[in-house]
Amino acid sequence: MYKAGDVILGGLFEVHYSSVFPELSFTSEPNQPICQNFDILGFKHAQTMAFAIEEINRNSNLLPNVTLGYNLYDNCASLGVGFRASLSLASGRQGHFLLDEACEGAPPVLGIVGDCYSSFTIAASSVLGLYKMPIVSYFATCPCLSDRQRYPSFFRTIPSDTFQVRAMIQILKYFGWTWVGLLVSDDEYGLYAARTFQSDLAQSGAGCLAYTEVLPWGGEPAEFSRIANLMQRSTAHVVIVFAHESYVIQLMEEVVKQNVTGLQWMASEAWTAAAVLQTPRLMPYLGGTLCISIRRGELPGLREFFLQVHPEKDFNSSYGSSMVVRQFWEYTFQCKFAPPPVGWVDAGGTLCTGKENLVEVETEYLDLSNLRAEYNVYKAVYALAYALDNMLRCEPGKGPFRGNSCASLQRLEPWQLVHYLQMVNFTTSFGDQVSFDENGDALPIYDIMNWLWLPDGRTKVQTVGEVKKSAFKGEELILNEDTIFWNFESKKPPRSVCSDSCPPGTRMARKRGQPECCFDCISCSEGMISNNTDSMECTSCPEDFWSSPHRDHCVPKKTEFLSYHEPLGICLTTASLLGTFLSVVVFGIFIHHRRTPMVRANNLELSFLLLVSLKLCFLCSLLFIGRPRLWTCQLRHAAFGISFVLCVSCILVKTMVVLAVFKASKPGGGASLKWFGPLQQRGTVLALTSVQAAICTAWLVSASPTPHKNTKYHNDKIVYECVVGSMVGFAVLLGYIGFLAILSFLLAFMARNLPDNFNEAKLITFSMLIFCAVWVAFVPAYINSPGKYADAVEVFAILSSSFGLLVALFGPKCYIILLKPERNTKKAIMDRGTK
Numbered sequence: 001m002y003k004a005g006d007v008i009l010g011g012l013f014e015v016h017y018s019s020v021f022p023e024l025s026f027t028s029e030p031n032q033p034i035c036q037n038f039d040i041l042g043f044k045h046a047q048t049m050a051f052a053i054e055e056i057n058r059n060s061n062l063l064p065n066v067t068l069g070y071n072l073y074d075n076c077a078s079l080g081v082g083f084r085a086s087l088s089l090a091s092g093r094q095g096h097f098l099l100d101e102a103c104e105g106a107p108p109v110l111g112i113v114g115d116c117y118s119s120f121t122i123a124a125s126s127v128l129g130l131y132k133m134p135i136v137s138y139f140a141t142c143p144c145l146s147d148r149q150r151y152p153s154f155f156r157t158i159p160s161d162t163f164q165v166r167a168m169i170q171i172l173k174y175f176g177w178t179w180v181g182l183l184v185s186d187d188e189y190g191l192y193a194a195r196t197f198q199s200d201l202a203q204s205g206a207g208c209l210a211y212t213e214v215l216p217w218g219g220e221p222a223e224f225s226r227i228a229n230l231m232q233r234s235t236a237h238v239v240i241v242f243a244h245e246s247y248v249i250q251l252m253e254e255v256v257k258q259n260v261t262g263l264q265w266m267a268s269e270a271w272t273a274a275a276v277l278q279t280p281r282l283m284p285y286l287g288g289t290l291c292i293s294i295r296r297g298e299l300p301g302l303r304e305f306f307l308q309v310h311p312e313k314d315f316n317s318s319y320g321s322s323m324v325v326r327q328f329w330e331y332t333f334q335c336k337f338a339p340p341p342v343g344w345v346d347a348g349g350t351l352c353t354g355k356e357n358l359v360e361v362e363t364e365y366l367d368l369s370n371l372r373a374e375y376n377v378y379k380a381v382y383a384l385a386y387a388l389d390n391m392l393r394c395e396p397g398k399g400p401f402r403g404n405s406c407a408s409l410q411r412l413e414p415w416q417l418v419h420y421l422q423m424v425n426f427t428t429s430f431g432d433q434v435s436f437d438e439n440g441d442a443l444p445i446y447d448i449m450n451w452l453w454l455p456d457g458r459t460k461v462q463t464v465g466e467v468k469k470s471a472f473k474g475e476e477l478i479l480n481e482d483t484i485f486w487n488f489e490s491k492k493p494p495r496s497v498c499s500d501s502c503p504p505g506t507r508m509a510r511k512r513g514q515p516e517c518c519f520d521c522i523s524c525s526e527g528m529i530s531n532n533t534d535s536m537e538c539t540s541c542p543e544d545f546w547s548s549p550h551r552d553h554c555v556p557k558k559t560e561f562l563s564y565h566e567p568l569g570i571c572l573t574t575a576s577l578l579g580t581f582l583s584v585v586v587f588g589i590f591i592h593h594r595r596t597p598m599v600r601a602n603n604l605e606l607s608f609l610l611l612v613s614l615k616l617c618f619l620c621s622l623l624f625i626g627r628p629r630l631w632t633c634q635l636r637h638a639a640f641g642i643s644f645v646l647c648v649s650c651i652l653v654k655t656m657v658v659l660a661v662f663k664a665s666k667p668g669g670g671a672s673l674k675w676f677g678p679l680q681q682r683g684t685v686l687a688l689t690s691v692q693a694a695i696c697t698a699w700l701v702s703a704s705p706t707p708h709k710n711t712k713y714h715n716d717k718i719v720y721e722c723v724v725g726s727m728v729g730f731a732v733l734l735g736y737i738g739f740l741a742i743l744s745f746l747l748a749f750m751a752r753n754l755p756d757n758f759n760e761a762k763l764i765t766f767s768m769l770i771f772c773a774v775w776v777a778f779v780p781a782y783i784n785s786p787g788k789y790a791d792a793v794e795v796f797a798i799l800s801s802s803f804g805l806l807v808a809l810f811g812p813k814c815y816i817i818l819l820k821p822e823r824n825t826k827k828a829i830m831d832r833g834t835k
Contacts, residue, residue, distance in 0.1 A: 001046060001324070002055070002664035007410065009090035011049045012075050012082060012114030012124075014042035015324060017246055019076035026146070032205075035076035038331045040364050041273065041373070042116070043324065044306075045138070046072050048374040049113055051305040062791065063389050071108075076322070077246060077744055079123060082115050086124035089131050110417055111384045112134065113377060116780035117244065118142035118189035125151040127637070131500020132415030136383055138376035142192045146439040148546035153418045155436050158294050159444035161242070163475075164268060166196045167446050168240060168465040169206050170477040178517050179498040180266075181236045183227065183251070185243035186217040187505035189270065193242035208517035210236035215247040217381055220255070232262065237496040239469060240266040245274035252282050265289040265492050278459040287453035288487030292446050296463070297375030297430045301731050303368055311337070312354045318614065332363050350615055353363065372447075372462060379434050379442075387420040444469045452485040456601055472664040499528070501533050504553035508536055524551040527715055528551035544709075546716040557711075561720040562625050562788040562795070568823065569625050572795045579618035580800055586810045587611045593817050598824045606654050606681060610809070612648035617802040621795045628707040633722035637705060638696040640798060641733040647805065648740040648771075649685045651764055655747040658761050692736055699729030710787065740777060744768050763809050770804035 001011075014173070016035035031175050055070045071089060075082030092108030093472060111368070115121045121140035128135060132153045137145075141161040172180065184190030196210060201207060211230055216223045231239060241248060248271050254260075265286055271277065272291035311322060313328050326337055336344050337350040345351070358366060394406030401407070407416040425435040436442060448465040465479035476542060486492055502508050502521035507530055509522045524530055524538035529547045541547055544556035563569045590607060593599050609627040620643050623636035702727035710719040724730040745768035748761050778797040785793045816823050 001050065001070065001072040002173065003050070003069045003071075005053075005057075005067040007388060008069045008071050008109045009053065009411070010086075010109035010112040010114075011070060011072040011383065012085055012112060012116070012120070013046040013048060013049075013072060013091075014039050014077050014116050015046060016042070017077040019078040019081055035074060037083070038327045040328070041275070042074070043328055044365055045116070045373055045377050047306060048299070048302065048371075048377045049381055051053040051302055054305065054384070055698045056385045062546060063392070065393065066388075066447045068385065074323070075117070075120060075281075077117075079117075079120055081319060082117070082120040083123045086112065086128060086135075087122075088130055088253055092130070103199070106372075110134075110388065110412060110414060111421075113138060113380045113384070114532050114803055115140060116373075117187070118145065118192070119187040121145060121154070122151075122188050127154045127155045132413075132418050134384070134387075134418045134421050136380040136421070138191075139270075139373055140379050142188050143196055144188060144192050146441055148439055151440075153414070155421055155440040155442075157376040157383065157384065157434065157442050159267070159446065160441050160492045161193045161268075162200075162815050163469065164292050164446065165193060165200050166475060167264060167266075167477070168197070169204055169447075170467060171290065171448070171473065171479075172238070173204070173206045174477060174479060177238045177264075177494075177496040178208060179210050179236045179496050180238040180240055181210050181231060181234055182212045182214055183239060183241045183243065185247045186214050189244070190214065190242050190247075193268065197240070197242070208515035210234050210498070211516075215251060216245050219250055224250055224254045225258070226318065227251065228258045228260055228709050231255070232258060232707075235498065237262060237494045238264045238266065240268075241271070242268045243270060244269040245276060248274065248277060252277065252285065254280065255285055256411075259707060261285060262494075264489070264496070267291040269372075269446070270809070273370065273461070278451065278461070280457050283451070283453045283459055284487075287451060287488075288485050289451040290464075290484070291449040291451070291664045292462075293449040293463075293468075294372045294376055294447070295432065295445050296447055297432065299368070299371055299375065299378055300429065302371070302374075303366060306366060306410070307358055310354070310544075311352070324639070326352075328365075329354075331355075332358070332361060359608075365756065375430070378411075379428060379432075382426065382428065383421060383424050383434055383436075384417070385416055386426045387424045388803055390424070391420045393418060413563060439453050446665055447481065450484050453487065460582055463545055470569065475783060500529075502535065503533060503552075504529075504531050504535070506530060506535070507538050508534055529554055543711070544718065545647060557718045559720060560714070560717050560788055561627050563627070564625055564790045568788075568792055572792065572799065573622065573625055575799050575803075576618050576621045576795070579799060579806065580615050582806060583615040583618060587615075588805065589814055589817060596817065596824050597826045598813055603654055603657055603681075605678060606650050606657070607810075608687075609685065610647060610650040610654070610805075613643055613650060614802055614806050616643040616704075617798060621798045621802075624791045624795045624798075628722045630718050633705040633707050634700055637724070637730065637733065638700065638723065640794075641692050641696055641737065642689060644737050644798075646685065646799075647741060647802075648690040648737060651768070651805070651809075652679050652688070652740055652747070654745040655744055655761060655764050656684075658764075659747065659750070683784060688740065692733070695729070695732050695736060699726055699733065703729060713786045721787060721790070734775070734779075738772075740773070741768055741771050743771060753827035763812060765810035767805045769809060771801045774801045774804065 004100045004148045016037055017039045019035045020034045020036060022386050047397050050070060053070050056062055061274050073085035073089065075085055080684045089112055113136055115124060115137060116139040118140040121135065122139050122145065125135050125145065129151050134153045134155065137154070137156040137158065140156055140165060143162040145151050145156065146160055172178070182194060184194040191214070198209065198212070201209065204640040211234060212228065213227045215227070219442045274588050277286060291608060309325055309328065311326050329352055330336055333352060335355045337352045340349065340351060344778055392409060396406055397404050401405035407413070418521040422436060423434070427433050434442065445468040446466065447463050448459050448467060450459040450464045452462050454460055462483065462790050464484050465477070467475065467477045469475045469770040492712050498515065498518040499520070502519070504635065505522040506523050510516055511518045511520060524547065527547055528538035529551050530538045531552050538551070541554035544557055546557045548626055563672055566572055587608065590599055590611070594604055616639070620636065623632050623639060626632065653824050705722045708721055708723045708822065710721055711775065743766065748768055749763035774797050778793065782790055
């Protein structure tokens with residue numbers, strides 16, 4: 001298609017999607033390829049460029065006094081054809097321009113709109129970029145084209161695949177699809193998309209690729225069959241395809257053949273609008289496809305322009321060949337112009353008359369509800385026009401070129417237009433702003449489309465969201481999930497994961513030799529938690545906390561100590577209070593019967609002091625019950641040690657008095673009593689007790705017992721206990737008590753055979769035997785009892801020895817005083833002694 005003008009813009013479009021090259025020959029003229037299979041969308045794109053130029057020419061505010069023309073080529077979906085076309089446009093091989101006598105004039109074309117394929121655009125830009133020929137693509141999305149060093153004159157009105165890939169990843173994140181398959185075409189578009197997708201997916205941590213396959217160029221049925229079989233066997237239920245429709249068509253043939261169902265397809269913008277795939281035969285498989293689609297626009301007046309196409313129109317003013325329009329007509333009305341192919345009429349085919357009406361036929365050509373690639377073509381043409389307009393409005397002496405010069409229409413050079421194209425900034429009639437960044441990329445924005453399969457068999461492509469990038473909010477995904485059609489029985493989004501998410505309380509353990517999305521869920525160890533889904537590792541709880549049963553949060557550790565509220569503590573407290581009560585009762589009995597022979601014969605003062613010390617022994621056991629605090633830890637052992645030394649000292653002195661009295665009853669033994677008078681008895685008890693008080697004082701000053709939180713016994717418990725501070729001090733305290741007890745036992749044992757009226761020595765012997773037995777058993781039991789049970793053992797030992805002393809020393813006497821008063825007389829006692 002060609003139209004003359006003051007400035008010519010070139011265009012490259014896919015009007016046919018296949019081509020056949022004849023055999024090479026050595027003739028003077030090169031063999032021309034034969035383009036086949038008319039592509040209605042490519043023709044529509046070319047017509048849109050023609051419409052944009054016609055609209056610009058009618059606009060008196062844009063490029064006044066300058067008429068734009070166009071020269072449009074068909075690339076026939078062939079790299080060779082497309083590259084030859086781009087060189088023809090740049091070099092003017094077709095001779096559509098004339099030079100003046102000075103051999104000066106505008107170049108054949110000042111800029112090119114196209115190509116639609118990234119690989120074709122790369123080839124053209126690599127060569128034309130050397131001459132700074134501006135190329136504005138409406139469909140080439142390869143990220144590689146953003147390289148200004150390699151492609152200095154390339155621009156595009158479609159976002160780069162870099163943003164398209166990020167948009168895909170955002171959708172995967174939104175639906176939780178972490179296990180997907182990736183199919184790409186065997187060209188720059190697909191291969192660059194694959195590398196970018198793999199890199200960005202790994203960086204985002206959004207998921208893993210179950211497989212990555214390259215769709216072969218040129219049609220290899222065996223390879224497509226293998227890929228379809230792989231898709232069917234894979235556990236990934238989401239398939240992402242970065243390829244042009246020609247690849248997808250061949251793939252779907254195998255998908256249908258092998259009946260590969262149950263997949264959620266995600267389409268790149270290259271085949272979002274491919275009507276050839278939206279057929280009743282393929283929609284059972286492709287229904288519900290989510291597509292990344294370029295921005296939709298509205299172009300008033302485009303329909304009227306499209307309706308002007310007619311095979312009988314004078315093409316010399318608008319078209320270089322009527323063949324394309326004839327093919328369009330035949331494609332639209334399913335007829336053939338005369339002479340028809342052999343057998344066409346016999347097979348029931350109709351002949352084209354030229355009287356057919358485009359308005360009366362349903363054709364994709366007149367469907368203007370989804371102008372996307374067309375809108376990009378429109379913006380590309382206007383970008384070149386605005387750049388040219390800005391260049392021609394340059395004021396002499398204020399230009400951007402050498403010597404502040406400006407470009408002129410007679411001496412236009414493409415590199416001058418590149419300078420203005422880089423700075424172009426305008427707003428379309430649809431309200432979208434168009435500008436280019438330093439890499440020639442336009443503002444990234446995509447619509448998210450969904451292929452809806454209607455009950456009547458028709459297909460509808462609906463918009464369900466958008467993803468865009470702004471200076472303020474960054475990349476933003478907006479989805480209307482309620483309107484999405486899901487091609488599954490559940491009518492809900494599918495699940496596509498290699499491994500189910502690990503719930504809180506577990507961590508992910510990657511399976512050996514598999515992608516990181518394939519993992520086992522391992523429960524956190526005791527004392528460690530994970531409170532998030534898919535945690536990589538478990539974290540330890542703080543010192544005073546422990547993991548909950550589900551390992552998903554930390555709970556305060558249970559505290560353990562000998563409490564007043566637990567059965568053991570209640571029993572020991574009751575026993576302690578009972579012992580204290582009995583000591584008071586015995587003390588009261590002895591007070592009441594203090595003048596009786598039984599009481600008087602047993603050293604009244606020492607008996608009272610012994611009962612007081614026993615009461616203190618019973619009460620000091622209460623210091624071992626309850627939560628340990630500093631004062632209780634310091635007081636418990638001191639009170640215990642001093643109380644028991646006071647008790648044993650009284651017993652020791654009583655034993656010594658018994659022996660002295662017996663010795664004094666013999667002839668010549670009266671002198672021994674002067675050493676055991678009341679004053680000496682009190683002094684001896686005080687001296688022996690003072691030694692223990694000194695030991696306790698030294699212990700508390702040097703290494704005082706302190707409360708301690710022990711976590712060694714139980715990981716999930718805090719055992720509150722008192723550490724003795726100094727084992728030496730504790731050992732000396734116990735050793736001193738043991739020394740006095742053994743000494744008392746030995747003295748009482750020596751006096752065991754005295755006459756009955758002095759038989760308290762037997763009671764002392766028995767009581768000391770009980771006392772020593774309890775404390776000898778205490779040592780190993782205390783050492784081997786953890787936590788609160790060590791305190792319980794010590795309390796039990798205190799109570800047992802105290803009860804043993806109370807019962808052994810005072811039980812028989814209380815029995816006689818209360819139950820056998822006839823034996824509580826001097827005569828009875830003396831008679832027992834003379835028997």
